[in-house]
Amino acid sequence: MFVSYKWLQEYVDLSGITPDELAEKITRSGIEVEGVEVLNEGLKGVVIGHVLEREQHPNADKLNKCLVDIGEENPVQIICGAPNVDKGQKVAVATVGAVLPGNFKIKKAKLRGEESNGMICSLSELGIEGKLIAKEFSEGIFVFPNDVTVGEDALEKLQRDDQILELGLTANRGDCLSMLGVAYEVGAILNREVKLPNPAVRTISEKATDYVQIKVEAKEDNPLYVAKVIKNVTVAPSPLWMQGRLMAAGIRPHNNVVDITNYILLEYGQPLHAFDYDRLGSKEILVRRAKDGEKIVTLDDAERTLTADHLVITNGSEPVALAGVMGGANSEVKADTTTVLLESAYFAGPTVRKASKDHGLRSEASSRFEKGVDPNRVRAAAERAVELLALYAGGEVLDGEAVVDTLNVEPVVISITLEKINRVLGTDISIEEVAGIFTRLQFETTVDNETITVTVPTRRGDITIEEDLIEEVARLYGYDNIPSTLPMGSSTPGYLTTYQQKRRTVRHYLEGAGLYQAVTYSLTSEAKATQYALETREPIKLAMPMSEDRSQLRLSIIPQLLEVVKYNVARQNDSVAVYETGPVFLSNGTDALPDEREHLAGAITGLREQHQWQGEKKEVDFFVLKGILEGLFAKLGLEQKVEYLQAVVEGMHPGRTAELFLAGQKIGFIGQVHPTVQKELDLKETYVFELSLETVFAEEVAPLQYESIPRFPSITRDIALVVEKEKVAGEIESIIVEAGGKLLKDVHVFDLYEGEHMEPGKKSIAFSLKYFDPEKTLTDEEVTKVHEKVLTAVKEKSGAVLRG
Amino acid sequence: MQERLKELQQEALEAIQKATDLKALNEIRVSYLGKKGPITEVLKGMGKLSAEERPKMGALANEVRDIISANIEEKQQGLEAAAVEAQLASETIDVTLPGRPIQTGNHHPLTRIVEEIEDLFIGMGYTVAEGPEVEQDYYNFEALNLPKSHPARDAQDSFYITDEVLLRTQTSPVQARTMEKHDGKGPVKIICPGKVYRRDSDDATHSHQFMQIEGLVVAENIRMSDLKGTLELFAKKLFGEDREIRLRPSFFPFTEPSVEVDVSCFKCGGHGCNICKQTGWIEVLGSGMVHPNVLEMSGFDSKKYSGFAFGMGVERIAMLKYGIDDIRHFYTNDVRFLKQFQVKE
Known part of the structure; x- marks a missing residue:
């Protein structure tokens, strides 16, 4: 709602309060004033001029040479390009020295050899938006009514010496969609009296009910319909001040009748509609739901097909208006209209909203009905409108009103x-x-x-x-x-749940390990939604997506992280290490909420260490990422329970991918992105993992127990085993662990050799075994006994040969 | 004999003087002081001396020995020190060369803000509540006093999956779910962070996915002044001790009264600048007293219980706090963007 500061003064005394101060007060007490616009900002020196002579410019077809009286001693010559300029007009003249919007300074000039001392202005040159300018002046200069005085300030005449407060109204404050509503609000804020208009209407003896009868079929949609009749109206431009106020409020002037209905809409918040009585072609107004397929051509010349959801005003048979939204073209007030039927009604918000939405028509009227108009202002607004119609359209107001009133207004x-x-x-x-x-x-x-x-x-x-x-x-x-206090009463413990704490641990660990946290979108394309999914179900699709790229909910995070890697690599961020925690969405069928599983995913590519000047620059590989995960599981107390098994996962390198199992349950995978996918994305070797974080966190962790520091020395034995190339280290390690029994404290691989000194098809893996007895110092013999057992087991179970 | 000893002393001291390394010095020690050395030789001739001279000569010999020995010792220390110095000199490095880099990552800025807020409220006795991102229409709207016909819930603004299921447009459904779980018994003190979704085209200031964090307290005798005091603490913690807040009346369907909360501008301190659009205040969150309908729908007796709720957009807070100019940065995850948020302020 645009509120004119000057207009508001008609209802509330604003003396001593500037528009800016008023805006601040209104904002602080409930309605946000989004801006205060000074209408004549940066404008000066525009006066009313009288075009005394107009002739064709001698050297230019499209220019006119005008002699204009601007209220100074002598008239001045002005060259004007407007097609509608003519002798006898009163016009706005930007005189020499005037400033127009955009700091456009008017100077004496010569146009095609002819002197020009100023400029005759269109309204848009005075800073008024094109869509607010009455149609007849939209292509040329504005022509003032003849009663204005030459030399007067033209901007004042157009009500531009004003400031406009733009109210950002919340859905509950529809009452402030009217000057009166704002006046009550401002009156309350300032504790000042509110003066309401007090319409004085003289009526003629003819009765409105002799001209029209109202019938309402849809009483729920329209509990109150008031019609007034005004005859002998002369359709003409409305008074300048009214046009100025309408434009300042964002409404384009048309003619006096339409302008008055709009003026009342602004003043009372009550939308009105004026029908050309003679064009209605009947003595009846029937308000009913439309028939399915019924058609109406609205004032914007669009033909609209209606349904039974829509409320229409009819002349008994044909629709003449879409109730509360827009009038029909067939009953429009035109230049030759003499008798006006004025409608003031209460239409139910939801009905109007439905029609307005279905037809994509949001009008000043519909937005007010949607929010609910004041039922007690319906008649008052009509009364005020006929007062103005009598005053400014020369009308004669018929006695009384034609009405249907089933509205039960209980305060x-x-x-x-x-x-x-x-x-x-x-x-x-x-x-x-x-x-x-x-x-x-x-x-x-x-x-x-x-x-x-x-x-x-x-x-x-x-x-x-x-x-x-x-x-x-x-x-x-x-x-x-209002004072500042804190809640009293019993205190409550504040904490993170174990799950939430673990999530934070995971984040801190991964960041310590060099990964940045990423946050990506949950919505993705159909193709990406199911890529790399740990578990696949029916994709979850949006009913009305905004684009294909964001049309489905993700079932995995990796595709999103690969996008992140791709984005970075394409911008010279060659080494990327990122992770994300967040849900993936698994459908449970229509109308059931999906399972939202929190996943953890990561992606790395490029160098392990950037900006390194010592030693070899190493690219990341499978084992870098695996090491990060092993560290993560160690942090979560699960490293003993996690197994990595070679696996084939779509989109992953078939030889460099492992599935992870936690206590026998699959929890995710790790590996290199398939080279063809890497190529598609323009990536170098990129390694990724994705885990079901929920499953990981759900696994029971043994409570932390201190284990005493060894008091006795341990004994280490290293062995190098030659095995078939296909034999995996994990298997051999399991054999060693099993055979080593409780004296074998630790075993780990410390070397792998597959070079030229090996027999073809073989490789050598070296393990370091640490033996230890917490009770005593082990003797060589005791260790040898166990160690031999280990060697025998390894030879028998994996076909390994001890390397010399 | 006496001369010979003096001579030996002189000779030895000269040799010591000339010695340049420990090895040479050791040779001197052996040759002069050893059992086969010249002093021992000289002393062997003591038998020829008179009884009076013998002790004198003995004393002199010992004195020479001591002098030589002391000189060697002194020289040795000098040589040793020089050797250490030489080694250290050879080991000198350029300390201005960079250290071995420890590659670390850091929190996403949104997580950084969320955790900061979570921790503040945990300290005040709140727990962190989470809920589904795909939500029932009931929890997202109806339980929050937004019935189906409400103008504020235009289908155009939400990502619906079916008529009854949508991507949540706010984190408030978590409040409704949590209250429902409490079975009508207070106190409830939660903070709810999470992703939300709206049907907006992505541009510098809009994102179809963004994060909110909301707080809710429901207990007996919760007052508007408690909301004000709580948010004052919040503003000071997040934006600086000198911050003030002001409440402006507003409207949200799920609170009554409703207020928007401005924080005095942390850039200019309230004098007016481009960040606060010359007003001195920055709008950071919406809040209010929980609407009695919301309490009742979630099973709380609104006669007995009252509550306050507040909520804010995490991106907006981060953008204001760190001066970020484009909301899309949060979701493109440019490493050059992410790595700027490692500093512990």
Whole structure:
């Protein structure tokens, strides 16, 4: 809602308060003022001029040479390119020295050899948006009515010496979609009186009901319909001040009749519609739901097909308006209209909203009906409109109204205790202060002891419960005056759950290991949604996606991280190490919520260490990433329970991928991205993993127990085993562990050789075995006995040969 | 004999003087002081001396020995020190060369903000509640006092999967779910971070996916002033001790009264700058007293219980706090962006 500061002064005394101060006060007490626009900012020196002579420019077809009286001693010559400039017009002249928007300074000039002392202006040259300029002047200069005085400030005449407060209204404050609503609000804030218009209408003896009868079939959609009839109207431009106010409020002027309905819409918040009575072609208005497939051509010349969801105004048979949204072309007020039927009605919000949505038509009228108009203003607005029609369109108002009124307006009455107000706000406001606030709001109140009973005016449909009243008190009492306290009562322990703590541990660990945390989108394309999924189910698709790229919910994180890697590599960030924790979505069928599983995924490529000047620069490989995961499982106390088994996973390198099993349950995979995928994404060797974090965290971890520091020395024996190339280290290690029994404290690979000194098809793996007895110092003999057992087992079970 | 000893002393001291390394010095020690050395030789001739002279000569010989020995010792220390120095000199490195890099990553800036807020509220007795990102229409809207016909829930603004299931548009459904679980018994004190989704085209200031963090307290006698005090603490912790807040009335369907909360500008301190658009204040969150309908729908007696709730966009906080100019940075994950958030302030 655009609120004119000057116009508002007609209802509330604003003396001593600048527009900026007013904006601040309004914002602080409930309605955000999003901006204050100074309409004539950067504009000066524009006066009313009188075109005394106009002739064709001698050297230019499209230019006119005008002699213009600008209220100075002598008329001046101005060259004007507007097609509609003519002798006798009153026009806006930017005189020499004037400044127009964009700091455009008007100087004396010569145009094609002819002197020009100023510029005759169009409205857009005066800073008015093109869509707000009346059609007849949209292509040329604006022509003023003849009664303006030459030399006067043209901007003042156009109501541009004003400031406009732009209100950002929340859904509940539809009441402020009217000047009167804003006046009540401002009156309450400033504690000043509100002066309402008091229409004085002289009627003729003919009765409106002789001209029209109203019938309403759809009473729920339209509980109140008031029609007034005005005859002998002269359709003409509306007064300049009214056009100025409409433009400042964002509405384009048309003619006096239409402008008056729009003016009342702004003033009262009550949308009105003017029909050309003679074009209605009947003496009946019938309000009903449309028939399926029924058609109407609306004022914007669009033919619209209706359904039974839509409410229409008809002349008894044909629709003449889409109720509350837009009038029909067949009954439009035109230049030759003489009798006007004025509609002022209460249409139900949801009905209007439906029609407005279905037809993509959001009008000033529909947005007000949607939010709910004040039922008690329907007649008042009509009364005010006919007053203006009589004044500015020369109309004669017929006596009375044709009406259907089934509206039962019961004002909301709420009782609240002072104790409750103070308890909710944490304040110590007195009963007098509270009562004073409601008086300022012009809410009728009675105070009984410490209970206040408030009758809420119908204009404030947003107030229905005690809490709404508390808000009114709070905002006018001032939030600054509410103290700052902390909740009292028993204290509660604050903590992270074990799961949440583990998630933080994982993040810190991975970051310590060199990975950056990434956050990517959950929505992805159909192709990517199921790539690399640990578990696949029906993809979950959006009903109305905005693009194919974001149309389905992801079942894995890796495709998103590969995008991140690709993005970075393409921007010279050659070494990338990232991880993400977040949900993947597994469908449980239509209308059931999916399973959201938290996954952990990571991707690395490039150098292990950047900016290294010593030693060899090493690229990341499978074992770098595996080492990171092993460290992670160690951190989570699960390293003994995790197994890595060679596996084939789609999109992964078949020889360099392992599936991970935790206590026998598959939890994810790790490996190199398949070279063809790498190529598609323009990546070098890239390694990824994805784990079901929920499964990992769900695994029971033995409580931490101290193990005594060894008091006796251990004995280490190294062995090198020659085995078939296909034999995997993990298998041999298991054999060693099993055979080593409880004296074997630790075993690990310390070398692998597959070079030229080996027999073809063989490799040598070296293990280091550490023997230890916590009870005593082991003797060589004791170790040898176990070690021999190990060697025998390895030879027998894996066909290994001890390397010399 | 006396002369011979003096001579030997002179000779030895000269040799010591000339010795340049420990090996030479050791040879001197052996040759002069050893059992076969010249002093021993000289002493062998003591038998020829008179009884009075013998002790004198003995004393002199010992004195020569001691002098030579002391000189050797002194020289040795000198040579040893020189040797250490030489070694150290040869081992000198260029300490201005860079160290071996330890590659580390860090939190995403959104996580950084979320954890900072979580930790602040955990300290005040809150727990962290999480909920599904794909949500039932009921929890996302209806339980929050947004019935199906409410104008504020336009299907155009939400990603629906079916008529009843959508990507949550706010983290508030977690509040509704948590309250429901509490079975009408307070206190509830939670902070709810999470991803939310809206049908917006991605540009510098809009993202179809973003993060929110909300707080909820429901207990007996929770007051608006408690909300104000809590948010004041929050603002000071997150934006600096000198910050102030102001509440502006607003409207949200799930709170009544509702307020928007501004923090005094942390860039200019409230004098007016481009960050706060010359107002001195920056809008950071929305909040209010939990609407009685919301309490009742979640099983709480609104006569007995009251509560406050607040919520904010994490991206907005991060953008304000770190001066980030484009919301898309959070989701493209450019390493040059991510690595800027490693510093512990």
